Amino acid sequence: xxxxxxxxxxxxxxxxxxxxxxxxILLQIxxxxxxxxxxxxxxxxxxxxxxxxxxxxxxDFDPASEGELGPMATTFTYHCAVKGLKMYFMALWPVGPQxxxxxxxxxxxxxxxxxxxxxxxxxxxxxxGNEGVIKVIVTDFRxxxxxxxxxTAFDDIPMCQDIYSVQDMDLxxxxxxxxxxxxxxxxxxxxxxxxxxxxxxxxTGVQAPLLYPYIxxxxxxxxxxxxxxxxxxxxxxxxxxxxxxxxxLEGIRRMGPQLVAHLLMILLIITGNVxxxxxxxxxxxx
Amino acid sequence: xxxxxxxxITALGGFVLIIAYFIPRTQGWGETAAIWFDVLASIAFILxxxxxxxxHLKKISxxxxxxxxxxxxxxxxxxxxxxxxxxxxxxxxxQYPDFAWSGSYRTIGSPFWWLYEYAFKPLTATMFAMLAFYxxxxxxxxxxxxxxxxxxxLGTAFIILLGRTFAGVLLTSWLPDxxxxxKLENLTVTIMxxxxxxxxxxxxxxxxxxxxxxxxxxxxxxxxxxxGGGED
Amino acid sequence: xxxxxxxxxxxxxxxxAATVWAQEEGPAPPTNVVAxxxxxxxxxQLDVSWTLSAxxxxxxxxxxxxxxxxxxEMLKEEADARFKAxxxxxQIVTTELFADADQQGIPHDDPELLGRIRAARKxxxxxxxxxxxxxxxxxxxxxxxxxxxxxxxxENTLTVAKLNRAVAYGFKVVAIGKNGVESxxxxxxxxxxxxxxxxxxxxxxxxxxxxIICGAVIYYINVARSGKPLNIRKIAGxxxxxxxxxxxTEMGRSILFVPGIQDINDxxxxxxxxxxxxxxxxxxxxxxxxxxxxSRALVMTTARETVQAAFLSAGRPDAFNQDLIYYVxxxxxxxxxxxxxxxxxxxPAACFYMGSFFAESLILAETGNSIGAIQIAGTAQxxxxxxxxxxxxxxxxxxxxxxxxxxxxxxxxxxxxLKGQDVGKSIVGIIMVIGVTxxxxxxxxxxxxxxxxxxLDAVDFLKSVILT
Numbered sequence: 008x009x010x011x012x013x014x015x016x017x018x019x020x021x022x023x024x025x026x027x028x029x030x031x032i033l034l035q036i037x038x039x040x041x042x043x044x045x046x047x048x049x050x051x052x053x054x055x056x057x058x059x060x061x062x063x064x065x066x067d068f069d070p071a072s073e074g075e076l077g078p079m080a081t082t083f084t085y086h087c088a089v090k091g092l093k094m095y096f097m098a099l100w101p102v103g104p105q106x107x108x109x110x111x112x113x114x115x116x117x118x119x120x121x122x123x124x125x126x127x128x129x130x131x132x133x134x135x136g137n138e139g140v141i142k143v144i145v146t147d148f149r150x151x152x153x154x155x156x157x158x159t160a161f162d163d164i165p166m167c168q169d170i171y172s173v174q175d176m177d178l179x180x181x182x183x184x185x186x187x188x189x190x191x192x193x194x195x196x197x198x199x200x201x202x203x204x205x206x207x208x209x210x211t212g213v214q215a216p217l218l219y220p221y222i223x224x225x226x227x228x229x230x231x232x233x234x235x236x237x238x239x240x241x242x243x244x245x246x247x248x249x250x251x252x253x254x255x256l257e258g259i260r261r262m263g264p265q266l267v268a269h270l271l272m273i274l275l276i277i278t279g280n281v282x283x284x285x286x287x288x289x290x291x292x293x
Numbered sequence: 294x295x296x297x298x299x300x301x302i303t304a305l306g307g308f309v310l311i312i313a314y315f316i317p318r319t320q321g322w323g324e325t326a327a328i329w330f331d332v333l334a335s336i337a338f339i340l341x342x343x344x345x346x347x348x349h350l351k352k353i354s355x356x357x358x359x360x361x362x363x364x365x366x367x368x369x370x371x372x373x374x375x376x377x378x379x380x381x382x383x384x385x386x387x388q389y390p391d392f393a394w395s396g397s398y399r400t401i402g403s404p405f406w407w408l409y410e411y412a413f414k415p416l417t418a419t420m421f422a423m424l425a426f427y428x429x430x431x432x433x434x435x436x437x438x439x440x441x442x443x444x445x446x447l448g449t450a451f452i453i454l455l456g457r458t459f460a461g462v463l464l465t466s467w468l469p470d471x472x473x474x475x476k477l478e479n480l481t482v483t484i485m486x487x488x489x490x491x492x493x494x495x496x497x498x499x500x501x502x503x504x505x506x507x508x509x510x511x512x513x514x515x516x517x518x519x520x521g522g523g524e525d
Numbered sequence: 526x527x528x529x530x531x532x533x534x535x536x537x538x539x540x541x542a543a544t545v546w547a548q549e550e551g552p553a554p555p556t557n558v559v560a561x562x563x564x565x566x567x568x569x570q571l572d573v574s575w576t577l578s579a580x581x582x583x584x585x586x587x588x589x590x591x592x593x594x595x596x597x598e599m600l601k602e603e604a605d606a607r608f609k610a611x612x613x614x615x616q617i618v619t620t621e622l623f624a625d626a627d628q629q630g631i632p633h634d635d636p637e638l639l640g641r642i643r644a645a646r647k648x649x650x651x652x653x654x655x656x657x658x659x660x661x662x663x664x665x666x667x668x669x670x671x672x673x674x675x676x677x678x679x680e681n682t683l684t685v686a687k688l689n690r691a692v693a694y695g696f697k698v699v700a701i702g703k704n705g706v707e708s709x710x711x712x713x714x715x716x717x718x719x720x721x722x723x724x725x726x727x728x729x730x731x732x733x734x735x736x737i738i739c740g741a742v743i744y745y746i747n748v749a750r751s752g753k754p755l756n757i758r759k760i761a762g763x764x765x766x767x768x769x770x771x772x773x774t775e776m777g778r779s780i781l782f783v784p785g786i787q788d789i790n791d792x793x794x795x796x797x798x799x800x801x802x803x804x805x806x807x808x809x810x811x812x813x814x815x816x817x818x819x820s821r822a823l824v825m826t827t828a829r830e831t832v833q834a835a836f837l838s839a840g841r842p843d844a845f846n847q848d849l850i851y852y853v854x855x856x857x858x859x860x861x862x863x864x865x866x867x868x869x870x871x872x873p874a875a876c877f878y879m880g881s882f883f884a885e886s887l888i889l890a891e892t893g894n895s896i897g898a899i900q901i902a903g904t905a906q907x908x909x910x911x912x913x914x915x916x917x918x919x920x921x922x923x924x925x926x927x928x929x930x931x932x933x934x935x936x937x938x939x940x941x942x943l944k945g946q947d948v949g950k951s952i953v954g955i956i957m958v959i960g961v962t963x964x965x966x967x968x969x970x971x972x973x974x975x976x977x978x979x980x981l982d983a984v985d986f987l988k989s990v991i992l993t
Contacts, residue, residue, distance in 0.1 A: 017430040017895070024429045038459035043482060070414040071421035071858050071884070101855075105409060108399060125612075135335065139327035150324070157397045158386055165609045168601075174687065185883040186787065203686075212457075213884065213908045219490045220497065234457045266458035268425065273454055275433040276447065283437045315732050317567025317721050330790055334823065341822030341852040348851045359870060387619060388612075390639060420858035424884060427891040434894075435915040493907055496923050498953050500905045502738070503927030504792050506946040509742050511795060515938045516930050519798035519831060 013282050020275065027271040031263035038266060040259055046238035049207045049228030052178060053083075054246075058091030060177040061170070065192065066106045067099045072184035072211055073106065078258035079209040079236035080182045084110040085255060086243050087180075088119045093166050094128040095176070097152075099140055099187040104132045104156050113254065125155075125164045132156025137187035141195040145173045145204070174203040181208040189218055189226070197225045209235060233261045300514040307512040345370060376404040449484060456481025551706035552580035555588065555681075555698045560717040565726025568690030568719045574682045575711060578700040585678040586703045591670035592685060593695040593716070599669055603661050610653040618645045670697050693718040730991040737952065742945030749941030757940060762901050762919035763932050766800075766877075767807055769899045773874035774811040780804065781873040782817045783864065783889065785880020785904070786857055789823045792927075793905050797880035798831050799930035800903065804877060805835035809844055816873070817850040820860040825852045861885040865892045878902040878917070879926070882909045890916030903929060960987055 030036075042050070056062070064083060068076045087094050096107040107130050115122050122128060134140045134151050143151050148170055152161050161167050173179065173196055183189040189208040197206050207228035210218060215231035222229060230239050236258035249255040306326050313323030349363035357363075375381070382403035386395035398405050438444045455461040461477030468476055474483065510516035556576045563570035578585050594602070622642050623633060631638050673685060688694060693716035700708040749755055773780045782804055784797040801817065808815040817832065819825040829850045836845040853863045865888060868876070876893040878886070878900070886902070886909040893900045894916050902913035903921030913920045921929060924946075931939035967980035 015433075017433075020430045020433055021426040024426050028425065039462075040459075041462065041478065043478070069417060069857075071417040073414075074418060074422065102409075102413075105399060108401075112401075136327065136331040139331055142327055143324050146324075150328075156399075158395060159388055162604075163388070163608055163612055165612070168608065171687075186881070211884075216485060216489045216493055217497075217908050219485055220494050222486075232457075262458060266460055268429075269454040269458050270460065272429060272432050273451055275429055276436045276450070279433045279436060280438050280447075283439075311735070315725055315728050316723065317725055318723070320567060334788060334790075337822040337826075338855075340826070341855070344822065344825060344852040345854075348848065351848070362866070384633075387616070387623075390619065390633070390642065416862075417856070417858040420862055420888070421884060424887055427887050431887065431891055431912070431915045496907045496910075498950070499924040500907070500927075502946050502949040502953075503905065503924035505738060505949065506742055506942050507792055507796055507927045507930070509739055510930075510939065510942050511792075513743070513746075515746060515942065516799060518802040518930055518934065519795045519827060520834075 009282075009285075012278065013286075023271060023275075024268065027267045028264040031267050035260070036263040036267075037259060038262055040237045040241040040262065042238040042242050045222070045229050045231075046235055046242065048223070049209075049230055049235075049239055050086075050242040052205065052207045052228050053086050053090065053092075053180075056090060056092055056177055060092050061095065061166075061175065062087050062092045062178045062180060063095045063097065063173060063176040064107075065097050065099060065179070065181045065183075066103045066110075067188045068106060068182055068184035069100055069102045070105070074261075075211050075232055076182050076184060076209060076236075077106075077109075078233065078261065079230050079239060080106060080110055081114060081257065082236065082240050082243050082255060083180050083182065083209070084114045085118070085247075085249075088115055088122065088128075089247055091127075092177075095131060095166070095170070096129065097131040098133045099137055099191075100184075101133050101135070104130060107132075107156075125159070126166055129164055129166055130156040138191040138195050141173075141187070141191055145196045145199060148172055174200055176204070179204055179206040181206060183208060183210050183214065185211070185214065189214065189229075190221075193218070193221050193225045201225070209239075233258055233265055237262045296517060296520050299520055300517065304512050304514065307508065342370075342374075373405070373408055376408065381405070449488075452477060452480050452484060550702075551708040552584045552700045552702040553578045554708040555700055555711045558696055558698055558711050558713040560685075560694065560696055560713055560715075562717070562720045563684055565722050565724065566719075567725060568721025569688050570684055570686045571688060571694060571717055571719050572682065572684050573696050573713070575698050577679070577681050578708060580700070580702070581678055584702050584704075585700045586705075587678065587701045588676045588680065589672065589699045589701060589707075590674045590676060590683055590685075591672055591697040591699075592688075593697075594669045594671050595689060595692045595694075597689075597692075598671070602669075603657075606661070607654055607657050610657045611650050614649040614653040615646045618642070618649045668695070688719050690719045690721050727993065731993070734952065738945070738949040741948035742942050745944040745948075746938050746941035749937035749944070752937075755937065755940040755944055757928070757932055757943060760921065760925050760928065760932055762903065762921045762925065763929055765899070765901055765919045766804060766933070769875035769877070769901060770804060770807040770811055770813055772899055773808075774813040776874045778872060778874035779814040779816050780808055780875045780877070781864075781868065781893075781898075782815060782877045782879070784817065784819055784824055784828060785878075785882055786820045786860060786885065787881040788821045789827050791881050793881040794821075794824055796905075796927050796929065797903070798827055800877070800879045800933065801828060802831045802835050803933040805832040806839045809836045809839035809841040812841075812844065815849065818853045818860075818864060818867070819851070820853060820855055820857070822852050825850060857883065857885060861888050864889060868892050868896055868898070872896045873898055876900045878904070878913065879921075879929075880904065882906055882913075887912035887916065893917075956987070956992075960984055963987075 053062075064087070066080055068080075084094070096104075096111070098104050098107060111128065111130065115128060119127075131152050132155060136143075136151075140151060148167075149161060154160055155164055155167075169175070179192065179196065181189050181192050183192075189210050192206060192208070197204050201224075206226060208218070208226060209230035210232070212232035212234075215229065215235075218226060218229055230236055240255065240258040244250060244255055244259075253260075306329075309319070309322045309326055313319045313321075313326075346367065349367050352363040353360045353367070377398055380394050380396065380398050380403075382405075383394070383396040383398060383400045385391070385393055386397075389395035399409070400406060436443075436447060436450070438447055452461075455464060456477040461481065465476040465478075473479060507516070511519070555578045558573065558575040560571045560573045563572050573590075578588075619642055622638070622645060626633065626635070626638050674683060676683060685694070685696075695716045696713040697710045699710045702708070745755075770780060782801055784801065785791070785794055787794050789795065805815055807813075815832065817825075817828050819828060829847050832850055833842075833845050833847070836842055853860050864885075868889075869892065873896075876889075876898045878889060879902070882889075882902075882904050883906065886904070886906075890900060890902065890913055900917040901919045901921075902917045903926035904910065904913065905923050905926055907923065910920065910922055914922075928943055931943050963980045963984050967977040967984070970977045970980075972978065972981060
């Protein structure tokens with residue numbers, strides 16, 4: 008047995024990971040959540056806005072990271088819609104517009120059918136250039152965005168007519184899976200115009216440690232991975248009574264598999280170290 | 294000449310971006326330089342597409358090992374390009390109903406949307422999800438308590454792994470109020486905010502200075518290796 | 526008796542009316558609104574000041590501040606109103622007619638339907654435009670203001686930003702009483718134009734820091750050129766480059782070089798190219814096969830130039846095969862899928878990951894590990910470093926990666942730049958020590974004490990003036 012574990016084929020580890028994720032999903036195991044400070048400040052940043060305030064939502068992620076970032080993007084969209092904020096969606100990633108479309112289809116069209124495209128929300132689509140896009144639109148939107156994602160001229164869209172730059176937004180919400188994303192928004196938008204641009208963000212777990220140095224001055228609110236999404240979800244769900252709507256509980260649901268997977272990781276690390284020490288002792292004896 | 298012109302362009306572009314930050318009169322120049330790069334990068338898509346076709350068609354014609362994959366790549370590339378550029382199955386924009394191509398290429402139900410929804414999306418999500426398996430395997434193989442530093446790292450990893458789930462709350466819920474800082478969920482936040490931020494700042498400062506120094510070498514033409522060496 | 530009652534009622538009525546009138550009276554207006562240019566800026570700001578309302582202390586809640594609209598803004602507002610009305614009218618008509626057509630089963634591309642829609646859209650647009658134009662004519666000639674901000678009682682200055690330096694602006698301030706009633710407006714005496722200065726003064730200290738660090742790099746490059754020997758500590762990952770290439774040659778297998786997934790404008794990709802140059806030269810000398818799949822077309826072009834020159838300098842120009850440096854895809858996971866498949870099939874003996882990496886780092890490094898390749902990674906993405914450290918044989922961490930070019934070339938010019946970088950580190954260290962010391966002293970003596978408050982002010986100056 009010891010020899011088997013010592014020389015274990017990594018495919019057994021893959022199988023263990025698969026089982027540890029699959030079982031909580033199949034059994035729909037859920038755990039309670041407790042919102043930490045960063046989730047609360049993120050929630051408050053949106054909650055404090057007034058109906059009609061302008062929010063720029065930059066969805067800088069792709070289907071690959073949707074499993075991790077999709078739930079928070081959904082909750083951000085719902086929260087802005089229910090508050091009656093004007094939503095300007097955009098993306099620095101080529102497939103970001105599809106992430107936006109999905110939220111428009113599943114959240115706005117389904118739960119807020121009275122919202123009018125071009126008056127209450129607009130999808131400005133993707134622009135290539137990464138941080139180059141940010142550098143331009145922080146001072147002039149029209150230099151890059153001549154139309155929305157569907158080809159309608161920027162100035163023909165009612166809610167865009169009084170928008171000149173990102174500085175005209177009351178809040179910037181960024182959901183990011185890497186480059187270009189939260190770090191670039193902080194460096195080229197918030198840092199350049201600290202009095203005019205306020206930002207909260209959600210990011211993948213790997214990115215989160217890199218963004219902590221920007222908290223709280225440049226980045227007052229940050230949701231780190233599914234854990235952050237679940238905490239924020241809890242606040243929004245409790246405030247707006249969404250307990251019976253599964254599409255707004257995705258983050259909380261995904262914390263079940265995360266817990267079991269983390270426990271498996273700890274078990275694997277301990278097992279690996281036990282083998283390491285046994286081997287070390289044997290080497291010492293011989 | 295082959296080296297001198299690129300170095301002049303690099304130096305001009307770089308110094309314009311630096312100056313534009315401090316001199317209001319030149320602020321627009323930086324934006325212009327950024328837009329020029331976008332234009333170049335967009336044209337490079339054609340270069341990339343051409344190279345893709347060349348390499349894979351050659352593989353197919355030479356019947357090299359794995360030529361079947363090349364055939365699939367070429368077919369998928371051309372088909373996606375055709376349905377995307379041709380806006381096949383796309384409804385006209387409501388503002389311009391007379392123009393068949395005025396609609397969005399992402400229209401729900403169009404072939405491009407199908408490709409995205411049922412091929413691209415699951416494939417990329419699968420690749421990303423593989424990380425979970427690789428992390429587990431790497432953790433088993435590489436995380437060893439070889440010395441004091443490694444033991445500290447392992448301890449931190451356990452705290453974060455537990456503290457980022459409900460297990461952390463459950464394990465330390467018995468702690469009295471005056472030890473609230475030691476509850477795993479709070480300890481996780483402290484580690485992230487204090488130790489992680491301090492370490493990251495140190496690495497970021499080093500990287501930033503490295504970037505500044507490397508950029509300066511490139512702008513001054515001291516480092517020309519990326520152009521293939523120092524000879525003109 | 527009757528007349529006495531009547532006179533009392535009239536008197537009471539008068540008193541009540543006077544009270545209501547007094548309550549609804551607004552505060553005295555502010556006066557003397559004066560605008561001046563904001564110093565050391567790009568010509569986008571004006572400083573405006575005014576004399577507070579005489580009732581400021583007793584009956585002013587806030588001040589509302591306005592500025593005049595520029596001619597372009599006025600035209601824009603008019604155009605906006607026209608566009609909004611026009612599009613709204615057109616959209617309503619189109620939606621209605623399409624809905625009718627759906628009910629009647631008429632297809633959307635029916636020519637007769639499209640003709641009707643065109644006619645209806647035109648007449649709806651004409652009606653909307655006429656109505657908006659009438660409104661515009663009715664208000665022509667009035668000076669129009671845009672609301673800018675609300676200020677609290679007692680505040681009498683404001684810096685107005687986002688202005689056009691080609692336009693002269695007028696300003697209007699209105700005091701709002703505690704009862705919500707507005708005072709008469711106070712309008713600025715003369716319109717003032719912002720002036721663009723030659724240098725952005727808010728960034729003076731930053732320019733100084735840039736000057737010192739860049740100056741130090743250039744100074745030490747010159748020192749190195751003068752022949753003064755400079756030492757650099759050994760970097761294991763870079764020494765292993767030769768070992769890895771040698772091993773691949775011995776095993777008769779290829780070398781894989783992955784230059785990250787960012788474009789050539791990323792400095793990490795350029796740093797990767799400098800290492801590629803050295804790897805290619807060694808590979809050419811050892812006659813090993815070097816393969817460079819890229820995720821960006823511009824990186825491919827650059828890599829070809831780099832490798833070709835390296836082969837040339839190794840005296841093996843004939844061995845250069847440009848088809849081994851090729852573009853795969855811009856898509857992150859498409860690129861990773863290709864590389865993983867290729868690694869498993871071709872089993873390269875040495876894998877180099879040098880550039881900017883994201884989630885793919887662990888997938889690549891673990892796949893490389895599973896095929897038994899010797900792996901060397903270098904990146905300045907701090908988030909990916911733990912994955913490379915766990916799965917690769919050697920990892921160049923952050924600044925080591927940028928030092929690689931100097932280390933591998935051994936040229937005095939490049940080594941000098943590293944020494945200049947150290948000056949930057951010293952400056953950062955000194956600033957950090959000063960900041961931490963001041964805050965610690967303030968905490969010891971108490972933030973409320975005179976010395977503590979002075980320390981806090983100094984830290985604030987350091988943070989928000991010098992380091993901004």
